[in-house]
Amino acid sequence: MSLLVVGSIAFDCVRTPHGQGDNILGGAATYFSVAASCFAPVRVVAVVGEDFNEKHRRVFTSRGIDTAGLEQAAGKTFRWHGEYVGDMNEARTLDTQLNVFEQFAPKIPASYLDSEYVFLGNIDPLLQLHVRQQLPNARLVALDSMNYWIQGKLEELKKTLAVVHILIVNEGEARMLSGHPNLKRAALAIQVLGPRILVVKRGEHGVSLFTEGSVFSAPGYPLDEVRDPTGAGDTFAGGFMGHLARSGDVSEPNLRRAVIYGSVMASFAVEEFGLGRLLRLEPQEIEARFREFKNLTHFDA
């Protein structure tokens, strides 16, 4: 089933203890689309500038990603410059140039209106709400947000949360949004706001899935080397939503598998700078790492 994503496309400059990458094609919609396209047909809604060329577009089209919703505007593409230091768990932003992203007003092509699975990437909650309202028949809508919107547009974010099924945020954001330092209480408070399903990303420590009455905890994958964490969260979301769209099964046991597929994709993404590892990922590598996650967590009861 088709999976729609709305979010940013960017050119990133990234510095980590393992090296540096300049003008890397990135952004939430990019990482999400590329990861999800390993599982299901993807439709992207985003804006790029005149510096986004045919080679960049082919990253999407060569993977069957529908770019009917990819708007090219006058000006430059969104640019982000950041670095990771120490344990690399958090990015430090050195520079942000919003460029064409500043005026982003997502337009949903008519051919996208039957999308059943929707990921509202981290943009202004009012824009997320606007997209959501154009897709009243979507079966499963997931939303990402961040501290910037929680602090600056809380009321708008709450309106949007009221009409989505899943919230995907990191640990600190879940605590900030709910006002609870305890994660279990934070989850309950967030479920009251609308999303019945909460996915909490805990970086190298893995992911927690809170559904009504159950909690699932997935570990981080123990990598020898994390070269570039950029896009890990959106790659996770791409694998997570991609598996759900592929299977058409939103039961709790399948949500757990989706968390593992998301974790698998994120674990590959961080092995290299930018999209490098994801673009040459083979289906059997995904399945092999899925089984490794099983080995990583299994114990006999």
Place this chain on the structure above:
Amino acid sequence: MSLLVVGSIAFDCVRTPHGQGDNILGGAATYFSVAASCFAPVRVVAVVGEDFNEKHRRVFTSRGIDTAGLEQAAGKTFRWHGEYVGDMNEARTLDTQLNVFEQFAPKIPASYLDSEYVFLGNIDPLLQLHVRQQLPNARLVALDSMNYWIQGKLEELKKTLAVVHILIVNEGEARMLSGHPNLKRAALAIQVLGPRILVVKRGEHGVSLFTEGSVFSAPGYPLDEVRDPTGAGDTFAGGFMGHLARSGDVSEPNLRRAVIYGSVMASFAVEEFGLGRLLRLEPQEIEARFREFKNLTHFDA
């Protein structure tokens, strides 16, 4: 099979966002013994002062814990005063009075010399080595240490590490000891120092078990409320070593189960101040929470 522990017994004053406890019976050997005694016969080696009375001793003896190695010295028992704030992941020490613990020279009673399972709690590595050398036939020796000894007595610690089977430390200590920010590389570097098995405590994020060629990741138990994290690490070690001593099985699959039993015990310990919850814990509660850990991590492959 008998399980010997050497470590501190203390009276703690603890402040957390949920309250305060004064002159609570605590210390590594106490939490370890009480937790382990739910699984196997425990023998304790520790020193207390004249303020340690019959009521305190009965906490041990009423649970069948052998106190032949409990030395009572002139002076006061070790006292620790600390607090936890915010996410409560780290204690802030407000005051430490070593008292009789300052001159602690562990003496192993003759009746303890056949102990097969040994836990060397967090004390001076030279004392740990001294104890280890008196128990040449021990089948499984685990050691706890901390940043204080890693920084101040690294060479002595390395000598001790060379003659133990298991190191149990927290994440930051594993990184500090190995010099590797990456946990998987840290584990490899530590295994080279001696212990073939590394247990890394990650606080609310759970525990990682590194054996030769395999990694196991156990989640933290999602509690509604952590009232007092004091002693959680030693309680974990008590459940972990207790299960191994009870089963006499040190295979990798059973080490995984031991990690879960340790996590179960720690999850109970933090529900209340001090030993409160552990002292009235029933075997069926331990088994029920063990099964909850299974539910928490299970997914269909």
